[in-house]
Amino acid sequence: MKPGHGEVPIAEGDLETAEDEERLIDEFRRQLDAGLWAAVPLTARAGQRQARMVRSFDEIPRDADRVIFFPRAAGGG
Amino acid sequence: MLLALAATAIVALALLSDLIAPRIEQAWARHRARRRRVPSIVYDPGRELRAEQRARSLLRSCVGEEEWAMYRDLGFIRVWGGQAGGSADAGGAYQAPYAYLVYPHRPIVAYVPQTHRLLNEYCVTFPDDTAPYGNARLPDSDDVLAKWMALTGDERRLISTANMHLPGRQLDPAQVTRDLWRMSQWERARMRSAASSEQIDTAP
Numbered sequence: 001m002k003p004g005h006g007e008v009p010i011a012e013g014d015l016e017t018a019e020d021e022e023r024l025i026d027e028f029r030r031q032l033d034a035g036l037w038a039a040v041p042l043t044a045r046a047g048q049r050q051a052r053m054v055r056s057f058d059e060i061p062r063d064a065d066r067v068i069f070f071p072r073a074a075g076g077g
Numbered sequence: 078m079l080l081a082l083a084a085t086a087i088v089a090l091a092l093l094s095d096l097i098a099p100r101i102e103q104a105w106a107r108h109r110a111r112r113r114r115v116p117s118i119v120y121d122p123g124r125e126l127r128a129e130q131r132a133r134s135l136l137r138s139c140v141g142e143e144e145w146a147m148y149r150d151l152g153f154i155r156v157w158g159g160q161a162g163g164s165a166d167a168g169g170a171y172q173a174p175y176a177y178l179v180y181p182h183r184p185i186v187a188y189v190p191q192t193h194r195l196l197n198e199y200c201v202t203f204p205d206d207t208a209p210y211g212n213a214r215l216p217d218s219d220d221v222l223a224k225w226m227a228l229t230g231d232e233r234r235l236i237s238t239a240n241m242h243l244p245g246r247q248l249d250p251a252q253v254t255r256d257l258w259r260m261s262q263w264e265r266a267r268m269r270s271a272a273s274s275e276q277i278d279t280a281p
Contacts, residue, residue, distance in 0.1 A: 001219040001222070007135045068226065070223045076200035
């Protein structure tokens with residue numbers, strides 16, 4: 001997510017391909033190093049939608065179709 | 078005589094140069110600044126609108142059907158408290174002791190679902206400090222999605238980050254109470270609609 005842009009695709013790839021996976025890991029780290037938060041939207045067992053916040057690439061479910069990066073939260077006025 | 082006058086004028090100029098020179102430099106700088114061309118920024122009136130449209134489709138693809146319909150119809154969504162950590166899996170969402178109303182670019186309001194009593198306002202923003210220019214605010218629907226993800230994914234971290242206030246600090250409690258009433262009416266209408274469509278389906 002970016003102000004003035006909305007959703008901006010950053011990287012795409014197939015986790016089954018080693019080259020793609022390496023690229024996705026690098027991009028994931030780059031986004032987190034830039035201070036963004038990462039979340040994976042998923043469906044809970046009860047069928048309810050929720051998100052999982054991820055802090056490392058290993059925490060991303062293998063069947064996740066996307067990871068959403070968004071600015072870190074800060075206390076507002 | 079003429080020589081004497083010229084020499085006096087030169088000496089006077091030399092003595093006054095400390096006073097005159099800075100003024101001349103300032104006047105010249107002002108003149109240049111007035112004549113300098115300001116680079117024009119191309120204004121795109123559709124930029125924010127397109128961003129919001131993309132944000133809406135992203136929100137729709139992430140949250141549940143009910144949350145999306147609620148946001149589309151009412152302008153906010155409800156997130157059950159204690160959802161992060163798997164309590165929703167156990168079917169506990171609808172028995173949650175508290176819930177949140179999530180508005181775009183407004184504080185998150187915690188309330189008691191059973192009584193509609195307002196508990197707190199949580200002021201939180203998602204500023205993009207990397208933006209070199211322009212608006213650092215996310216589109217409305219992205220702001221709602223960010224709050225939804227943070228609340229359902231790691232409620233404790235978001236709430237500990239937010240600034241907590243009593244109800245009424247930024248949002249008019251009467252307005253929030255009206256929104257809760259609107260939401261209950263909206264839910265009843267949805268239930269009636271679902272029930273009538275079931276009757277039609279099961280009719281011989």
